[in-house]
Amino acid sequence: MSKRQVTSNETGYFWQKKAVPTRAEGLERLSSFAVTGLKSYSDQRNYDYGPSDRSNISLLSPWVRHRLISEQEIIEKLLNIHSHRDAEKYIQQVVWRTYFKGWLEQHPSVWDSYQKGIWSGLNEVSHDKNKTRLYEKAITGQTGIDCFDSWTVDLMEHSYLHNHARLWFASIWVFTLKLPWELGANFFMRHLLDGDPASNTLSWRWVSGLHTKGKNYLATSSNIKKFTLGRFKMDALLDEVASPLNELTEHPFQSLTSLENLPNDDFLLLVTKEDCNSVDLAKDLPVSALGLMLSEKSEVFENSPAVFEFSHGAVVDGVERISSAGEVLICEDWLEPLIDLARSNNVTNIVTAYTPIGPVNSKLQSIKPLLKNAGIELSFSRKQYDQTFWPHATKGFFAFKKSTNNLIKELAVN
Ligand SMILES: Cc1cc2nc3c(=O)[nH]c(=O)nc-3n(C[C@H](O)[C@H](O)[C@H](O)COP(=O)(O)OP(=O)(O)OC[C@H]3O[C@@H](n4cnc5c(N)ncnc54)[C@H](O)[C@@H]3O)c2cc1C
Structure with a gap:
């Protein structure tokens, strides 16, 4: 797949514009993406062209994370302009957020054990000189792994990483550098404009093989080379065959908390x-x-x-x-x-x-x-959208997608 031609107008709109944290800005970006960006999204979205060209993705995550705009608004907007088929790939990405949110709400012990894991990870790293050094190098972009170091710098400078780079970064952190995943997740949370407890924690767990048990995500040099159009020196050896992490803790299902009625009085x-x-x-x-x-x-x-x-x-x-x-x-x-x-x-x-x-x-x-x-x-x-979708997020993403498919189609406004 070759890189598509991007007009300077598109690039400027999606990336070089300051991230203004207002609903008006989020809505404007959503409209622009719906009209001009969606068409090539499903073919192009996996390419990471680097910070100077983000025209192939929506960059809406900081606004959605703060709910300046909602998942429901995004889906409705797209389905008002496009067929379900044309918008499907993008909607599927948006729905990952809904899934992770709903799943974490119903497995709250994952959040507690992640918090504890940050402290035990720090403890582990501080008691081993080599690991201390490696951790310091990882968070300052000095590991010698060209792509990884470049993403560290991008993250700190731009407060954003492409989804594919997040996957590769997390995989290299966990399986090549063998650092505690919780410290990597925490590093992301401190620097991402869209840093979100559910999406971030569960994505790191997914890469590590803890979310879908026994199935980890392994970054490979050939995949990175292909989807970054050869931007990096891929001379460092990545662990491309590592086994998934495992944990002893079980995380039991817990029903969503029911909410009290809202007051009828002034509030x-x-x-x-x-x-x-x-x-x-x-x-x-x-x-x-x-x-x-x-x-x-x-x-x-x-x-x-x-x-x-x-x-x-x-x-x-x-x-x-x-x-x-x-x-x-x-x-x-x-x-x-x-x-x-x-x-x-x-x-x-x-x-x-x-x-x-x-x-x-x-x-x-x-x-x-x-x-x-x-x-x-x-x-x-609780928003009606969450109330409707979250209860379906009990197993894996694909089961969630299947059981919510019709609910999504119903969001199309006539
Ligand atoms: C290790 C790791 C950590 C991540 N941490 C976060 C995080 O803290 N906050 C966050 O919002 N996203 C996180 N993501 C998901 C995803 O990388 C970002 O949402 C996406 O890169 C945002 O850029 P975009 O808006 O241009 O995405 P687009 O490709 O344009 O996607 C459209 C929208 O779909 C949603 N989305 C896409 N993929 C995911 C996903 N895997 N999980 C949840 N929502 C998704 C986002 O709302 C996004 O705005 C993480 C992914 C990984 C692999």
């Missing part, structure tokens, strides 16, 4: 980076809105400034679109500002978009009983 709206488009969460408008962000240091090592800025901007956009008087605070203590604002507005209800498993959810679960003690009810509102 305060809380916006977090998990969902920055909360306009239609409840039937009525909130009396006021507050955005809360954890500081960049609080999420198991520091997030890069670019990642933090994007998330912060997304929360600001989410609040501003609801209430011009709303504010966004960056703090570790979320209890006091919520109680203060609820009391000053004379309300006893706070509503927020459902927060899937991850640091924000942990924070809210820890303060929910304390708010209750203060006479304030915190309620979560």
Whole structure:
């Protein structure tokens, strides 16, 4: 397959434009991709042409991850313009996100064991001089593996890696460098604009052979050469035959948590980076809105400034679109500002978009009983799309795809 011709206009639009964390920008990018980008997506999407040419993919992930735009909106938009057949490949990618989200919600112990694995991985690395050195080289782009080092630099400079590069990178990290997968996943989370607890953790587990048990993803020199159009010196030996990782821990299925009814009374709206488009969460408008962000240091090592800025901007956009008087605070203590604002507005209800498993959810679960003690009810509102699709994410992706195929077709608006 040869590289298609890209006009400078297309390239400029998709990549050289700054990643502005607003819903308006996400919608504009979605429209442009739907009209001009989708046509060649299924043939071209696996090619990684490097940071100067991202015209063959949508680059929508930072906006979807913050839910400035939703999976449902993307699917509806594409099916309004294209046939299901033409849009199928792209929709299938979008649905991976839905699948991973739903799967992690129903196997929450995976998140806990990943968190513990970061600390045990650090412990392992710090007790072995060779591993300490290798880990340092891996996160600074100095392993001597040309492609891997180049992706490390790209990730730190652009806060983004192509999907294929993420697969190769994770595979080399785990099977060639033999570093703990949890440290690699954490490195991604700190630097990706789209860093997402479910997509990232489960993709790393998938590459390692822990998600689909016994089946790992092995990066090969020939595959990298082909899909990067020979951009790298492929002189380092990759482990192309390694066995999958295994783990002793079982991760039991747990049904999705059922949610309380939303309040009929006045309420305060809380916006977090998990969902920055909360306009239609409840039937009525909130009396006021507050955005809360954890500081960049609080999420198991520091997030890069670019990642933090994007998330912060997304929360600001989410609040501003609801209430011009709303504010966004960056703090570790979320209890006091919520109680203060609820009391000053004379309300006893706070509503927020459902927060899937991850640091924000942990924070809210820890303060929910304390708010209750203060006479304030915190309620979560789950989007209908999640409510419908997530329960199907119990086994592998292909079973999920099969059981949701008709649901997706139904999203086409007449
Ligand atoms: C090791 C590894 C880690 C990853 N970590 C993340 C992460 O933290 N956050 C994240 O959003 N994606 C993650 N991905 C998935 C995927 O690489 C990115 O979503 C994609 O590269 C984003 O670029 P794009 O929007 O141009 O993608 P496109 O190719 O244009 O795909 C369209 C959309 O489909 C969704 N998508 C595609 N593939 C996946 C996938 N495997 N999982 C979930 N959604 C997908 C994204 O929303 C994306 O915007 C990871 C993949 C791997 C292999």
